[in-house]
Amino acid sequence: MATYVQDLFTVAMGGGSVRRFGDMAVVILPDASLVTTKQEFQDAQRWARSRNTTGDEVKDRAQMLAQLQTMVASVSGGSDTRGAMPKIARLAGIMRTEGMDLEAWRIPQAILDVLPPAPIVEPPPPIPPRAARRSP
DSSP states (O other), X not given: OXXXXXXXXXXXXXXXXEEEETXXXXXXXXXXXXXXXXXXXXXHHHHHHXXXXXXXXXXXXXXXXXXXXXBEEBTTSSOOOBSOHHHHHXXXXXXXXXXXXXXXXXXXXXXXXXXOOOOOOOOOOOOOOOOOXXXX
């Protein structure tokens, strides 16, 4: 009987989840959260799924996250933001557009200083009540 060996991705995620918004992927792990591009996450996921786990969740997670060139880390996590400034700025712009609180993320101040302000979303006008129907 063959034994099942888990892939590195499954163990690295540790029951976490991924939310995709346009070109952005928000990765929520047990001990950290991060934002990266959807393409970079898919590449790291493909890489990690093709490898066997080491048996150590923390080590597997570190190996998988090392595959990401660009990522914005949460303030509460143990990772650091990394990548080229233009890519981080682009991610921060998408995050702001999606309504995320940028203060909860480790975004360099130089990028925050040049980001355009968040768009003001006005609520739609109220729907007028329907005219009372008259019975013939």
